[in-house]
Amino acid sequence: MTHEVNHALAHIYIAALSCTKDGRELIEALENVRYYHSEGKIADLGHDGVFVAAVDAYDEIGRAHV
Numbered sequence: 001m002t003h004e005v006n007h008a009l010a011h012i013y014i015a016a017l018s019c020t021k022d023g024r025e026l027i028e029a030l031e032n033v034r035y036y037h038s039e040g041k042i043a044d045l046g047h048d049g050v051f052v053a054a055v056d057a058y059d060e061i062g063r064a065h066v
Contacts, residue, residue: 017023043051 014027017027041053043053045051
């Protein structure tokens with residue numbers, strides 16, 4: 001299963017969320033997932049819902065998992 005990313009819409013959502021403190025914290029958390037997680041699993045929940053589970057790319061001492 002692949003999902004196409006609508007980048008223009010994603011930027012609109014990010015801009016809207018960035019208007020509040022809670023929204024900015026959410027965006028920062030999502031950026032951490034994007035940059036610090038190397039693998040993940042995607043499950044289609046139906047009705048256009050998607051669940052994404054990310055795997056941390058580093059262990060407790062900061063080494064990349066092999």
